[in-house]
Amino acid sequence: MCATYIRCGAERHLGRESMGVLKHAQLHACREELLARYAGAVQTVYLDPPFNTGKRFDMKVRIGEKGYRTGAPTMSLPAYDDRWESREAYLSMMRDTLLLARDLMKKEGTIFVHIDCRMHAHIRLLMDEIFGESNFLNEIIWSYQSGGRARTYFPRKHDVILFYAKSRSYYFSLKSVPIARGEARSNHMKRSVDEDGRVYRSIISGGKEYRYYDDEPVYPGDVWDDVSHLQQKDPQRTGYDTQKPVKLLERIISCSTQEGDLVCDLFCGSGTTAVAAAKLGRRFLCVDQSPLAIAVSGKRLSQTGGGKPMDVCYDVEAECGEDDCFVEAEVFPAITSYTVHLAGFDCVAAREAGVKGLDAVDQWSAGFVQGDMYRSCVESVRTAGTPALAQTMEMPVCAGEPCIMIVDIWGNRRFYLPKRRY
Numbered sequence: 001m002c003a004t005y006i007r008c009g010a011e012r013h014l015g016r017e018s019m020g021v022l023k024h025a026q027l028h029a030c031r032e033e034l035l036a037r038y039a040g041a042v043q044t045v046y047l048d049p050p051f052n053t054g055k056r057f058d059m060k061v062r063i064g065e066k067g068y069r070t071g072a073p074t075m076s077l078p079a080y081d082d083r084w085e086s087r088e089a090y091l092s093m094m095r096d097t098l099l100l101a102r103d104l105m106k107k108e109g110t111i112f113v114h115i116d117c118r119m120h121a122h123i124r125l126l127m128d129e130i131f132g133e134s135n136f137l138n139e140i141i142w143s144y145q146s147g148g149r150a151r152t153y154f155p156r157k158h159d160v161i162l163f164y165a166k167s168r169s170y171y172f173s174l175k176s177v178p179i180a181r182g183e184a185r186s187n188h189m190k191r192s193v194d195e196d197g198r199v200y201r202s203i204i205s206g207g208k209e210y211r212y213y214d215d216e217p218v219y220p221g222d223v224w225d226d227v228s229h230l231q232q233k234d235p236q237r238t239g240y241d242t243q244k245p246v247k248l249l250e251r252i253i254s255c256s257t258q259e260g261d262l263v264c265d266l267f268c269g270s271g272t273t274a275v276a277a278a279k280l281g282r283r284f285l286c287v288d289q290s291p292l293a294i295a296v297s298g299k300r301l302s303q304t305g306g307g308k309p310m311d312v313c314y315d316v317e318a319e320c321g322e323d324d325c326f327v328e329a330e331v332f333p334a335i336t337s338y339t340v341h342l343a344g345f346d347c348v349a350a351r352e353a354g355v356k357g358l359d360a361v362d363q364w365s366a367g368f369v370q371g372d373m374y375r376s377c378v379e380s381v382r383t384a385g386t387p388a389l390a391q392t393m394e395m396p397v398c399a400g401e402p403c404i405m406i407v408d409i410w411g412n413r414r415f416y417l418p419k420r421r422y
């Protein structure tokens with residue numbers, strides 16, 4: 001019953017238009033390929049790079065049906081390493097990334113670089129050099145309540161998002177990002193009702209009355225204090241350290257792109273940019289070197305469809321060993337369909353961690369392989385709503401060889417030809 005391991009270079013979802021690409025790769029290794037395919041095509045880049053914190057970051061994962069039912073993370077797995085030999089090594093990586101981002105952008109494109117107080121001044125100078133001082137647009141302060149309680153200096157409660165254009169003919173629409181008028185902000189103004197019954201606040205300055213109607217939209221300035229950091233129990237939380245809120249990315253994408261435009265995130269982490277882009281009908285190109293990042297991004301996207309033709313393709317570049325894994329799967333062909341059964345899974349890492357059988361599988365799908373392209377037809381993904389994996393799935397007959405894809409709890413994706421049963 002043991003299935004045969006095969007290599008696949010990419011994964012597509014059958015019968016739906018692709019909305020974007022999740023690419024599992026180190027940036028320096030895929031630079032030329034990205035430029036060959038996307039130079040001059042990207043409308044907006046969002047970068048949330050490592051901040052040179054000197055720390056390692058984890059992802060808290062849930063394991064098996066029980067883990068999902070209780071909701072408690074069961075294991076912490078390494079997601080990415082933010083320790084650098086020197087500040088110069090960090091800045092050299094950032095310089096290469098910013099140059100790549102610039103070359104991927106359209107003439108009308110813009111870039112948002114999310115950073116904190118540690119490297120902000122250095123990155124600002126780097127961006128002045130690469131994009132030109134005259135293309136600087138904003139230094140957005142994202143202010144939040146969460147974070148540490150320092151006693152020897154003021155608690156640090158904001159990140160900086162540097163906003164630059166590629167040229168003076170950039171696209172930007174403030175009208176696309178209205179926000180609710182905050183009570184607190186207008187408390188100091190006199191509240192009145194006009195002759196049509198509309199409520200307004202007013203202030204007199206220089207002998208002139210300024211009216212602000214409650215039913216008129218207001219727009220954000222360069223200090224964003226209306227988007228909170230993800231709280232501990234926020235349902236958006238994936239367990240991936242440093243995950244950003246979707247609302248933040250929705251604002252960035254809405255003001256800088258139009259439907260169908262291409263949004264790029266070269267450090268995509270848990271896939272927040274891809275999720276926001278898909279929700280807003282934008283295409284996305286998202287890269288990350290961590291298998292966990294790509295796995296969790298794919299999983300979030302599979303739950304974000306909302307009826308839109310939303311799809312992902314992966315260029316899987318990480319080696320996940322052939323011999324360290326054992327899969328039991330079989331396929332039963334009928335006239336118009338195939339029944340695929342996943343009976344067992346085991347791998348060296350699972351054994352070492354004491355995780356048994358299918359508990360080490362977080363997602364699997366069944367489909368067909370042609371050349372090195374895997375086309376997924378049906379999938380089963382563990383979520384809080386569906387903690388148990390389907391062990392048997394039906395799929396229509398399509399061109400190619402029946403194949404299954406397994407994503408384990410470490411984010412490794414592997415492809416297998418199940419045993420045929422006639």
Ligand SMILES: C[S@@+](CC[C@H](N)C(=O)[O-])C[C@H]1O[C@@H](n2cnc3c(N)ncnc32)[C@H](O)[C@@H]1O
Pocket residue numbers: 025026027028048049050079080240242243244245266267268269270271272273287288289290293
């Ligand atoms: C701060 S996190 C991004 C978090 C993301 N914005 C989110 O909402 O989840 C930075 C990401 O950059 C990735 N990364 C760091 N260096 C990289 C490189 N050279 N190539 C590709 N990805 C890299 C890390 O794996 C990590 O997932």
